[in-house]
Amino acid sequence: MEAFLHQILSGLAAGGIYASLALALVMIYQSTHHINFAQGEMAMFSTYLAWTFIDAGFSYWIAFVATLGISFLAGILIERIVIRPVERAPVLSVVIVFIALLVIFNSLAGWIYTYTIKSFPSPFSAGLFPQNPYMSPHEMGTIAVTFIVLILLYAFFRFTPLGLAMRAAAQNPVSSRLAGIRVGWMLALGWGLAATIGAVAGMMVAPVVYLDPNMMAGVLLYAFAAALLGGIDNPFGAVLGGFIVGVAENLLGAYVIGTELKLTVALVLIVAVLLFKPSGFFGRVIVTRV
Amino acid sequence: MKAGGGLDGRRLAGVVLVVLALAALPFFLSDYRTFQFTQAIVYAIVLLGLNILTGYNGQISLGHGAFFAIGAYTAAILMDRFGVPYWATLPAAGLICFVFGFLFGLPALRLQGHYLALATFALAVATPQLLKYKRLEEWTGGVQGIVIIKPDPPFGLPLSQDRWLYLFTLVVAIVLFAVAWNILRGRTGRALIALRDQPIAAEAMGVNGAIYKSTAFGISALYTGIGGALGAIAVQFVAPDSFTAFLSISFVVGIVVGGLATLSGAVWGALFIQFVPNFADQISKAAPWAIYGAVLLAFIYLMPGGVASMLRGVAAKVLRR
Amino acid sequence: MAALLEVTDLHAGYGPTNVLSGIAFNVEEGGITALLGANGAGKTTTLRAVCGMIRRRGSVTFAGERIDGRATEDIVRLGLAHVPDGRGTFVQLTTEENLRIGALTRRDRKAVAADMDRMYGYFPRLRERGSQQAGTLSGGEQQMLAIARALMLRPKLLVLDEPSFGLAPLVVQDIFRIMRTVNREEKVSILLVEQNARLALELADQALLLETGKVVLGGPAAQIRDDETVRRAYLGY
Ligand SMILES: Nc1ncnc2c1ncn2[C@@H]1O[C@H](COP(=O)(O)OP(=O)(O)OP(=O)(O)O)[C@@H](O)[C@H]1O
Numbered sequence: 076m077e078a079f080l081h082q083i084l085s086g087l088a089a090g091g092i093y094a095s096l097a098l099a100l101v102m103i104y105q106s107t108h109h110i111n112f113a114q115g116e117m118a119m120f121s122t123y124l125a126w127t128f129i130d131a132g133f134s135y136w137i138a139f140v141a142t143l144g145i146s147f148l149a150g151i152l153i154e155r156i157v158i159r160p161v162e163r164a165p166v167l168s169v170v171i172v173f174i175a176l177l178v179i180f181n182s183l184a185g186w187i188y189t190y191t192i193k194s195f196p197s198p199f200s201a202g203l204f205p206q207n208p209y210m211s212p213h214e215m216g217t218i219a220v221t222f223i224v225l226i227l228l229y230a231f232f233r234f235t236p237l238g239l240a241m242r243a244a245a246q247n248p249v250s251s252r253l254a255g256i257r258v259g260w261m262l263a264l265g266w267g268l269a270a271t272i273g274a275v276a277g278m279m280v281a282p283v284v285y286l287d288p289n290m291m292a293g294v295l296l297y298a299f300a301a302a303l304l305g306g307i308d309n310p311f312g313a314v315l316g317g318f319i320v321g322v323a324e325n326l327l328g329a330y331v332i333g334t335e336l337k338l339t340v341a342l343v344l345i346v347a348v349l350l351f352k353p354s355g356f357f358g359r360v361i362v363t364r365v
Numbered sequence: 366m367k368a369g370g371g372l373d374g375r376r377l378a379g380v381v382l383v384v385l386a387l388a389a390l391p392f393f394l395s396d397y398r399t400f401q402f403t404q405a406i407v408y409a410i411v412l413l414g415l416n417i418l419t420g421y422n423g424q425i426s427l428g429h430g431a432f433f434a435i436g437a438y439t440a441a442i443l444m445d446r447f448g449v450p451y452w453a454t455l456p457a458a459g460l461i462c463f464v465f466g467f468l469f470g471l472p473a474l475r476l477q478g479h480y481l482a483l484a485t486f487a488l489a490v491a492t493p494q495l496l497k498y499k500r501l502e503e504w505t506g507g508v509q510g511i512v513i514i515k516p517d518p519p520f521g522l523p524l525s526q527d528r529w530l531y532l533f534t535l536v537v538a539i540v541l542f543a544v545a546w547n548i549l550r551g552r553t554g555r556a557l558i559a560l561r562d563q564p565i566a567a568e569a570m571g572v573n574g575a576i577y578k579s580t581a582f583g584i585s586a587l588y589t590g591i592g593g594a595l596g597a598i599a600v601q602f603v604a605p606d607s608f609t610a611f612l613s614i615s616f617v618v619g620i621v622v623g624g625l626a627t628l629s630g631a632v633w634g635a636l637f638i639q640f641v642p643n644f645a646d647q648i649s650k651a652a653p654w655a656i657y658g659a660v661l662l663a664f665i666y667l668m669p670g671g672v673a674s675m676l677r678g679v680a681a682k683v684l685r686r
Numbered sequence: 687m688a689a690l691l692e693v694t695d696l697h698a699g700y701g702p703t704n705v706l707s708g709i710a711f712n713v714e715e716g717g718i719t720a721l722l723g724a725n726g727a728g729k730t731t732t733l734r735a736v737c738g739m740i741r742r743r744g745s746v747t748f749a750g751e752r753i754d755g756r757a758t759e760d761i762v763r764l765g766l767a768h769v770p771d772g773r774g775t776f777v778q779l780t781t782e783e784n785l786r787i788g789a790l791t792r793r794d795r796k797a798v799a800a801d802m803d804r805m806y807g808y809f810p811r812l813r814e815r816g817s818q819q820a821g822t823l824s825g826g827e828q829q830m831l832a833i834a835r836a837l838m839l840r841p842k843l844l845v846l847d848e849p850s851f852g853l854a855p856l857v858v859q860d861i862f863r864i865m866r867t868v869n870r871e872e873k874v875s876i877l878l879v880e881q882n883a884r885l886a887l888e889l890a891d892q893a894l895l896l897e898t899g900k901v902v903l904g905g906p907a908a909q910i911r912d913d914e915t916v917r918r919a920y921l922g923y
Pocket residue numbers: 700705723724725726727728729730731732
């Protein structure tokens with residue numbers, strides 16, 4: 076029983092990471108209906124950035140904040156420079172641009188930091204949370220961070236004018252322009268937020284899987300599964316999907332099929348959701364009167 | 366060589382000339398270079414297959430590395446376990462991949478654009494792990510993979526193994542290109558393109574989208590599988606880590622660079638993915654992929670028609686003079 | 687009275703097809719101008735061209751500034767609010783959020799809150815439906831919402847594209863009454879596209895008649911209203 080509980084709880088921790096990356100995917104999907112295949116590699120690159128700061132002797136939290144800031148700006152720049160030219164292009168062009176970004180970030184990381192794995196610190200020390208046999212401080216910290224991210228995002232979108240403007244731009248660009256909203260910048264901000272959230276996910280997962288240029292491939296697949304399961308246009312659904320997928324992955328791994336088919340499980344999940352419940356379990360049902 | 370054009374005398378002569386030149390090529394090259402060109406032909410076959418699906422039919426696949434792997438493993442297992450001659454593994458690899466492709470194509474019918482890309486991307490990422498799976502180890506050799514023996518030329522022909530394999534691969538490629546050319550210039554080709562550009566109108570005019578699209582998936586996988594089998598025979602080795610998501614991505618790079626929905630584009634794309642990384646490799650292990658990324662962006666922004674359409678443009682200009 | 691909006695030699699269209707071929711008109715500051723014309727005459731196209739929503743060529747001046755090269759959001763920020771054809775509701779947001787969106791470019795928070803109350807005063811039904819998803823409002827309610835959202839901008843010029851479309855006669859009267867109030871008391875100039883020529887001519891000071899991309903007639907509304915031949919030939923009443 077104790078082992079079972081442990082599996083569930085550490086599944087929740089992994090789920091938190093999937094949830095964060097899924098949130099990043101949702102940020103971009105909501106406003107552009109694009110699935111950002113480069114999200115994982117962007118997060119990976121951000122994590123290397125954090126590693127660079129820490130390696131240079133900065134404290135973890137300074138590195139953390141600096142990384143988030145830089146990632147935010149980089150996300151905006153990527154949207155403005157790389158994505159904007161294909162905003163109205165056919166899907167194939169958009170997908171290829173994402174693939175190009177994926178490849179560029181992956182190889183850039185390999186080029187700058189080499190392919191040897193590096194360890195990455197966890198900011199959560201033992202004293203931070205109540206001692207217990209089920210979860211490590213890092214696992215508890217990861218879950219806490221996921222909720223903090225979610226709450227901050229919720230507050231931002233719900234209560235700030237900028238958040239409202241971003242929601243408006245995502246839903247109805249034409250009407251938004253007629254209200255004076257700079258829609259192009261709202262999309263760029265969405266990218267900035269996505270890159271920032273992705274950076275958080277990267278920094279949370281790196282202490283577990285170690286830092287290397289390919290560390291996000293599996294995480295990204297699970298984040299896709301999570302986002303689809305929850306409804307790729309719904310941030311809450313995506314987070315819930317993340318936790319569900321994390322727990323399911325852990326339980327399946329521990330009791331059913333072992334860990335060696337993790338990615339196949341994600342594949343099956345993705346295809347199954349796409350086929351049988353394309354809007355996910357919590358995808359927004361739009362009520363419209365024409 | 367654009368599908369749809371007829372084959373008049375001048376063009377036929379041109380094609381024959383190119384084929385003769387290609388057949389003569391290995392006799393001017395070292396064995397190692399010959400091997401590299403064999404691989405380029407293998408990629409050309411794969412890109413042709415992917416282009417039928419993505420270029421002509423508009424279904425995005427980021428997962429063709431999986432079919433390539435299935436073809437390669439089919440050939441390797443048949444040769445290693447059952448002593449099947451190498452040439453006989455090709456139809457088997459093609460058939461098995463056709464079935465897999467067709468089956469994957471059925472659910473893919475309900476997926477469009479980004480979602481199909483996502484599903485196939487997941488397939489690409491999951492492939493190496495699946496190949497390592499313990500229960501399949503008895504067949505696949507697990508992480509170690511399977512080593513196979515390079516075939517000798519038949520009838521005691523005085524050829525090196527590499528030259529023979531090159532010629533063999535070339536013949537297979539010519540047959541496959543001829544078949545593709547025939548399929549694409551006729552009713553089927555028009556139906557595929559119509560389903561890509563005007564899906565609703567095409568269905569309304571009686572084109573059975575489901576059959577065409579899943580068959581396109583099957584044929585595309587068949588080509589890729591045969592390519593995989595030939596590739597395995599040429600490399601003499603299959604192992605899970607040769608079939609990562611990056612393999613699938615390099616196929617996509619190939620069709621974009623070569624030119625979507627063109628036959629000759631498959632050749633240009635193949636030359637690109639075979640030789641450009643080799644040059645770039647000398648800079649750094651990561652460099653080829655950085656170059657792939659940059660080239661992909663450049664093509665999408667500046668030359669969406671790929672090399673094939675660029676050459677056609679140049680040719681048209683020269684002829685007009 | 688000076689012209690708030692000056693349009694000269696405006697060409698516009700969609701893709702390769704031209705719809706407007708060099709139209710010219712003015713909208714007086716503080717006045718109500720009606721733009722009339724048959725279906726497909728190019729009224730909606732004119733409004734879109736003025737707001738920079740489609741490809742256009744020619745000169746458009748608003749409040750003394752050239753706007754023909756500017757992006758829609760910049761034109762709107764100069765104080766030109768557009769209630770578009772089809773209402774442009776943000777269907778997944780609440781009624782209240784829709785109204786707040788109208789005022790997003792404003793910085794005077796207190797005044798925004800007061801304006802919100804004023805809108806609810808004009809359209810009490812919107813207050814009742816404040817937290818309801820706007821996509822579930824009735825067509826008439828959405829039209830009210832669209833007008834209220836545009837007014838939340840505190841525009842100098844309010845441009846309306848067929849505000850009476852699909853509304854019950856009583857609601858139409860309501861809306862026209864509010865337009866008059868807004869015009870008189872808040873000094874908002876109005877450019878009104880309307881199928882109901884009779885109503886529009888009663889409300890407007892000036893009127894223009896558009897026919898296949900050209901202005902064929904323009905002048906004081908009263909004059910057009912009283913000219914029977916024009917009424918018969920173009921307005922059909
Ligand atoms: N989005 C569009 N794409 C192409 N053509 C269009 C588009 N919108 C309008 N048109 C064409 O432009 C012409 C003018 O249309 P417009 O909508 O301006 O007419 P209107 O005067 O507003 O008519 P109505 O009273 O029916 O609303 C029509 O011939 C129409 O077919």
